[in-house]
Amino acid sequence: MADPATSVLVLGAGGLGCEILKNLAFQGVPTIHVVDMDIIELSNLNRQFLFEEKDIGQPKAVIAARYINEKHLIGLGDRPVCVTAHFQDLTLLSDSFLSQFTLIVSGLDSIQARRAINSRLVRLTFDSGYEKCIPLIDGGSDGLQGHCKVIIPGFAACYECSLATLPPENESYPLCTVANNPRLPEHVIEYLLTVQWAQEHPDRSFDYSVDEHFQWLLNRSLERAALFKIDTSKFTASFVLGVVKNIVPSVASTNAIIAAQCCNEVSKLMYNDYDIETSNNFMVYNGQDGCFTYAFVHERRPDCLVCGELT
Amino acid sequence: MLKLRQLQKKKQEDLANPKNSTSTGLLSQTTASQLRLRKDLQSLDLPPNVKIDASSLESDQILHIQITPDEGYYEGGTFKFQAVFKDTYPIEPPKVTLLPVVYHPNIDLQGNICLNILREDWSPVLDVQSVIIGLLMLLLEPNATDPLNKTAAESLRTSPSVFKDQVASSMRGGSLQGRRYDRIVC
Numbered sequence: 001m002a003d004p005a006t007s008v009l010v011l012g013a014g015g016l017g018c019e020i021l022k023n024l025a026f027q028g029v030p031t032i033h034v035v036d037m038d039i040i041e042l043s044n045l046n047r048q049f050l051f052e053e054k055d056i057g058q059p060k061a062v063i064a065a066r067y068i069n070e071k072h073l074i075g076l077g078d079r080p081v082c083v084t085a086h087f088q089d090l091t092l093l094s095d096s097f098l099s100q101f102t103l104i105v106s107g108l109d110s111i112q113a114r115r116a117i118n119s120r121l122v123r124l125t126f127d128s129g130y131e132k133c134i135p136l137i138d139g140g141s142d143g144l145q146g147h148c149k150v151i152i153p154g155f156a157a158c159y160e161c162s163l164a165t166l167p168p169e170n171e172s173y174p175l176c177t178v179a180n181n182p183r184l185p186e187h188v189i190e191y192l193l194t195v196q197w198a199q200e201h202p203d204r205s206f207d208y209s210v211d212e213h214f215q216w217l218l219n220r221s222l223e224r225a226a227l228f229k230i231d232t233s234k235f236t237a238s239f240v241l242g243v244v245k246n247i248v249p250s251v252a253s254t255n256a257i258i259a260a261q262c263c264n265e266v267s268k269l270m271y272n273d274y275d276i277e278t279s280n281n282f283m284v285y286n287g288q289d290g291c292f293t294y295a296f297v298h299e300r301r302p303d304c305l306v307c308g309e310l311t
Numbered sequence: 312m313l314k315l316r317q318l319q320k321k322k323q324e325d326l327a328n329p330k331n332s333t334s335t336g337l338l339s340q341t342t343a344s345q346l347r348l349r350k351d352l353q354s355l356d357l358p359p360n361v362k363i364d365a366s367s368l369e370s371d372q373i374l375h376i377q378i379t380p381d382e383g384y385y386e387g388g389t390f391k392f393q394a395v396f397k398d399t400y401p402i403e404p405p406k407v408t409l410l411p412v413v414y415h416p417n418i419d420l421q422g423n424i425c426l427n428i429l430r431e432d433w434s435p436v437l438d439v440q441s442v443i444i445g446l447l448m449l450l451l452e453p454n455a456t457d458p459l460n461k462t463a464a465e466s467l468r469t470s471p472s473v474f475k476d477q478v479a480s481s482m483r484g485g486s487l488q489g490r491r492y493d494r495i496v497c
Contacts, residue, residue, distance in 0.1 A: 089492040103313060105397065113401060115343055130322040133315060155318060164435045166402060172433075176417065176425040176457040195423060272313045282368060 002270040004077025009101040011090050011117065013060040014038065015162035015250050016107025016139050018050045019203060019259030021083065023073055024105070025068045028075030028262060029270075032068075033101070035086040036061040047252040059087035073121065077239040085269055091116045094122060098134065103269060105137045105262050109254075111166065118151060122307045127155035139262040143248045144287040146258035149298070150265050153307065155276050160306035162282065165298075172247070181282035185234045188224045189243045193219055196224075208244045217244070340468035345369070351439040374395045374405070383451040384475055385415075388482045388495040392445060392446060394439075396488055404433035405442065406489040411493035416453045416464035420490070424449070424460040462488060 007084070008029050013036035024032055033157060038060050040051045050067040051060070065085035074082040086093075100121065108114055118136060125133045136151040137161060151158050169188070178191045197206045197216075208214050218240055225232045236238050241247075261283055268274040280295035302308055352365060364375040376392040390413070394405040407429055408422040417425040426435055428445045458464030467474040477487055484494030 004486065006312075112398065119343060129326055132318045133319050135315065152315065154322075155315075161403070167434065168403075168433060172430045174425065174427060174431055175423060175456065178460050179419065179423075179425075179459050180461060188496065195419075195421065199421065204387070269312060276315060276318055306345055 002076055003102075004030060004079055005076075006076065006102045006270055007033070007100065008266065009098070009104045010034045010207050011104065011106035011113070012036055012108045013048075013050075013064040014044070014107060014109065015047050015252070015255040016062070016113050016141055016262075018064060019049045020107050020262055021050065021064055021068060021265050022137065023259055024266065025071070025073050025075075025081050025083070025226040025265035027267060028073070028081065029266070030075040030077065030079035030081055032062045032081065032083045033086060034065055034083060035090045037087065039088045047250055047255060053153050058158075060196060061083070061085040061087050069262045073237070095120070098124065099132060101134055103137065103266060105134050105139070107139045107141075107259065107262070107265060114140075114159050115163075118153075119306045120159050121151070122153040130154060137262045137265045137269075141254045141258045143251070144251055144254055146285045148258055148261040148265065148285075150269075150274070150279070152281075156281055157300045158304060158307040161301040161304045162298050182224070182228050182230065185221075185225065185230060186243055188221050188228070188230060188235075189217070189240060192220050192224065192237045193244070195218065208241065214241070251287070254285070254287060257287075261285070267302050315359075321425075323468075342398055344396065344398050347401055348396060348439070354438070355440055355443075357440075357443065358447075360446065363443075370375045370394075374439070376446065378447055378450060380447070380450045384453060385450045385482070388450075389497075390450060390495065394442065401435040401438070403430075404429050405435075407442065409447070411495050412491070413493055414460070414487060415449075415464050415496065416448055416458050416460055417457050419459045423454055423459065425457055437447075442483050 006029055008024055008031070010017055010024065011030060013021065017034065017036065021034060021130050036059070040058055040060055040063060041057045042056055042209050045051055045053065049063040059301065060101065062085040065083035068081065070084045070242045073083040084124055104117070104121070106114065106117065121134055121136055133153055133155065138151060140147045149159065168195065173187055178187045179195065182191060193206055208217070218235065218237060221235050222232050223239060225235060236269045265274070272290055278297070280297055282298040283293065283295040286292040300307065347384045348368065354362070357363070359393060360379045360381050362377045364377070367373045376394060376398065378390045378392070380386050380388065391408055391410045392407055394407045396405045397403060407424055409418050409424060410422060412420055424475060426445050426449055429440060453467060455464045455468040462475070481487055481492035482494070482496045484492065486492070
């Protein structure tokens with residue numbers, strides 16, 4: 001039987017976070033905490049189903065917790081399911097706060113935040129002489145692809161161990177192509193951001209949220225596109241902003257699949273069906289061509305900078 | 312969670328037994344990118360014509376690299392590069408620029424460098440050593456097919472001997488096509 005005292009911390013209340021919170025609540029985890037520092041925006045509503053139009057401008061964590069608490073679900077050991085919200089930056093959580101949880105599930109969108117929480121948890125295990133060990137289940141979704149990693153700090157591969165398997169965060173193009181032989185609208189924008197901006201404004205860095213900067217980018221891209229005979233009709237404000245922010249559309253079904261896998265792992269850990277040494281701790285999903293998933297054991301790196309024992 | 316708790320107990324007992332204790336040590340508060348950088352620097356194996364200055368690495372995350380090629384078109388010139396490492400290293404490559412203004416087909420007059428491993432072919436398995444070897448290669452073998460400085464590339468392609476003279480003159484601080492270059496030979 002699972003321990004009714006199980007408590008789970010959910011990091012992120014966005015696309016993955018909403019799914020994870022819903023699953024955990026239905027699985028009957030009685031104590032759930034959620035941390036998120038974001039505010040609800042209109043563009044979230046298609047997939048972040050715990051939020052409604054009237055919630056725009058409110059903190060995600062608070063609204064998500066309220067929505068689930070209003071359902072009055074009954075969980076393990078007949079305890080009520082209770083979600084507590086923390087509207088704050090997860091890197092500022094204290095060690096004593098983290099220590100109270102049995103498990104942590106993350107649905108984050110940044111590699112930096114994952115690295116931060118991963119190294120905190122590994123340190124917690126080491127510093128406590130293995131008395132504390134809080135498994136981290138990390139979900140990630142990017143367009144039609146996603147992953148789920150189970151990290152048992154100090155015992156199996158940590159997030160840092162698998163860092164070298166990550167694809168580059170931004171699409172980048174050879175500088176020479178971008179400078180002298182641009183063929184794509186992306187090449188034009190890349191040149192303006194990396195070279196021309198610094199030439200014209202050596203004292204300031206580019207900030208797309210400043211109207212004047214963005215207008216500069218739009219005007220110059222049209223000039224440069226015309227110079228290299230690239231179709232200028234593509235350079236709409238939304239297209240240019242999409243390239244600058246490197247936007248990949250979020251897909252609701254990917255979030256659902258990845259969150260389901262994360263919560264499966266929660267169940268396996270809770271019901272002692274997870275063998276730390278032999279279970280597959282790394283799962284990838286690709287919905288781009290059909291539906292492909294694969295799970296394997298990612299081994300610990302002896303020279304890992306976070307969990308390696310050489311430090 | 313029972314299985315995990317049992318494993319933890321076993322590990323704690325192992326640790327309590329001094330014979331088996333491996334030093335896990337306290338991990339310092341430094342970020343993962345800084346740890347990785349330190350490791351990179353420890354494992355460096357540089358040829359004698361490359362010097363690095365890591366004095367402003369901890370404070371500003373800037374590494375100064377100085378390369379003096381001992382052969383090729385750029386023999387004898389002193390090339391000072393600056394590599395800026397962000398907290399995202401090694402997921403993202405360092406930003407490397409050449410400080411003096413130099414006449415080179417793959418380096419523009421602002422010091423931007425066209426080197427594949429610094430952009431599209433970067434991977435987290437590459438390190439400071441690979442970056443330095445890449446820069447050294449670029450100085451030994453300028454590449455005319457992927458130009459960043461078009462006039463230099465054109466000259467290298469059409470007449471390597473003219474290109475050689477132009478490089479020699481530019482490295483002494485001369486002017487080419489009305490453009491002054493920095494003196495980098497003594």
